[in-house]
Amino acid sequence: MAEIEINHLNKFFGRSQVIRDMSLTIESRSFTVIVGPSGCGKSTLLRMVAGLEKIDSGQIKIAGNVVNNLPPKDRGIAMVFQSYALYPHMTVFNNMAFGLKLEKKTKSEIKTRVNDVARILQIEDLLNRKPKQLSGGQRQRVAIGRAITRNPKVFLFDEPLSNLDAALRVATRIEIAKLHDSIPDATMVYVTHDQVEAMTLATKIVVLSEGQIEQIGSPLELYERPNNLFVAKFIGSPAMNIIPVSISKTGKDSEAKVTEEIRLALNYNIQNKDMNKKFNLGVRPENLVLAKKPDNSIRAKISLVESLGEYALVYAQIVGGHLSQNILVKIPGNPLIEKGQEVFFQLEKGKEHLFTEEGTRYISANK
Ligand SMILES: Nc1ncnc2c1ncn2[C@@H]1O[C@H](COP(=O)(O)OP(=O)(O)O)[C@@H](O)[C@H]1O
Ligand SMILES: [Mg+2]
Numbered sequence: 001m002a003e004i005e006i007n008h009l010n011k012f013f014g015r016s017q018v019i020r021d022m023s024l025t026i027e028s029r030s031f032t033v034i035v036g037p038s039g040c041g042k043s044t045l046l047r048m049v050a051g052l053e054k055i056d057s058g059q060i061k062i063a064g065n066v067v068n069n070l071p072p073k074d075r076g077i078a079m080v081f082q083s084y085a086l087y088p089h090m091t092v093f094n095n096m097a098f099g100l101k102l103e104k105k106t107k108s109e110i111k112t113r114v115n116d117v118a119r120i121l122q123i124e125d126l127l128n129r130k131p132k133q134l135s136g137g138q139r140q141r142v143a144i145g146r147a148i149t150r151n152p153k154v155f156l157f158d159e160p161l162s163n164l165d166a167a168l169r170v171a172t173r174i175e176i177a178k179l180h181d182s183i184p185d186a187t188m189v190y191v192t193h194d195q196v197e198a199m200t201l202a203t204k205i206v207v208l209s210e211g212q213i214e215q216i217g218s219p220l221e222l223y224e225r226p227n228n229l230f231v232a233k234f235i236g237s238p239a240m241n242i243i244p245v246s247i248s249k250t251g252k253d254s255e256a257k258v259t260e261e262i263r264l265a266l267n268y269n270i271q272n273k274d275m276n277k278k279f280n281l282g283v284r285p286e287n288l289v290l291a292k293k294p295d296n297s298i299r300a301k302i303s304l305v306e307s308l309g310e311y312a313l314v315y316a317q318i319v320g321g322h323l324s325q326n327i328l329v330k331i332p333g334n335p336l337i338e339k340g341q342e343v344f345f346q347l348e349k350g351k352e353h354l355f356t357e358e359g360t361r362y363i364s365a366n367k
Contacts, residue, residue: 002063002076002153002187003028004049009058011044011211018044020211022058027204031180031188035198035234036208042191045208046156049189050079063153073102078147079156082163084139086131092118092142093127099150117148120182121175137168141175148183157190161197177201195235199223207231229359232282238313240353241288241327243281250275256354258298259321265296267350268364279362282353285313285330288345290337297344300327302337309334316343 004026011019018041026032034042047053049060051072060067067075078099086095093114100110118124121141131139140160147155160176161169177200180188192198198205199219207214207222207230214234215227226232232240247270248263249255254270255263256279264281291297300316303326311332318325319342329345337343354362 001028001185003061004154004187004189005059005061006045006049007059007061009045009048009060010056011041011048011053012056018211019048022211022213024206024213024216026187026189028063028187029184031177031190031201031203032206033190033192033198033202033204034206034208035192035195036214037234038193040208041211042193042208043158046079046158046189046191049075049154050077050156051075052079076153077156078150078152078154079158080140080143080147080160082159084131084143084163086139086142086146088131090130091127092123092129092131092134092145095131095142096127096146096149099146103150113149114145117145120148120179121145135168136164137172140164140172144176144179148179153185153187155186155188157188159192160190161192162194173197173200196237199235205235207234209234225361226282226353227361229280229282229355232353232355236284238285238328238330240282240284242355243283243318243325243327244278244323245281246276246278247274248276256281258318258325261320262298262318263296264298264347264352266352266354268354268362270362270364278357280355280357280359282355283327283347284351285328287348287351288327288329289348290331290335291344291346294344297346298327299342299344302339302341302343304339305335305337307334316345 006022006024009019009022036042044053048055055068062075096114097110118127123141126138161172164172190201202219205219205222206216209230215231222231222235243258245256245258248257250270250272252269254266254268256266257263299319301319302316304315306313311330312335314329314331316327356362
């Protein structure tokens, strides 16, 4: 059981604060993915958990023990980096055995352990090779193997797939997911800037921005109920459309005004005090559908259709209003529409997201 508890953690580099009063509990045996744009502090956070970076203030506990002053080797963790950091002059076997030798395990124990792990990762044939004789994907598997052999309670992964090409990334991602199944007692913390990796691997996702937590939840919770515009735009691909609107009807039959001509019924119970206020209407590309009638729909002019066979991505511009507002719509199959045409799109009922002008989710009274 290795829960990680982070309490009021702060970290500065010079004057710039990289981690801001962060508190977070990572449940034992979870696969927690920390996701956020480049530079938001993901690696710094992971390195503090590993003991590779000094903490300015706050506390980190692993399995109930405060580890602030413990050296990395005593924390019961193993870390896998983006750069594989293998020893170039050692064979795969010796790379994987290195940590066990330091722990003074016997030769036969080491041999059994390395062979067991090599079997899990399907690298048994590579044990006598040197790292330079391996492909990128194989090197990454060896790096993961080296982490597993020491049987850590906690695995820390820092963007382990970003040096791999697209096909290998997907294959290795699936292997990492299986790895979690095959060592279910381990707690895995995985850092990435790639929301697809986060959505596919995580039991729980922590979204970071500028050293702060924006939201924590399961992949579907974040997708279906983003707390704010940052999460709304970050999770989901292609990204959610954000359309500035004002409220033109309150109560249970509320309505948003996009332009003078375009009014959309909302599935929110909106308070009277919010009449005429500005809001941001969020709609995912897959939640807009082609409609025949102009009422309760967005009139838009098609600017580009990308047909991918299974679905089409339709880029369009809302007609009317003084600002040019682009939208992206994902339509299943092969829609018979083309560039230059004007069409109507309706919101799938109940699938819209309403955010205040400041960007927080609007909490509807019961509807
Ligand atoms: N050793 C360092 N010295 C100074 N600034 C650093 C150092 N490491 C990281 N930073 C800065 O801290 C911020 C967060 O970095 P990092 O944790 O690497 O982000 P991420 O992993 O999310 O891309 C960035 O602005 C980065 O430039
Ligand atoms: Mg990083």
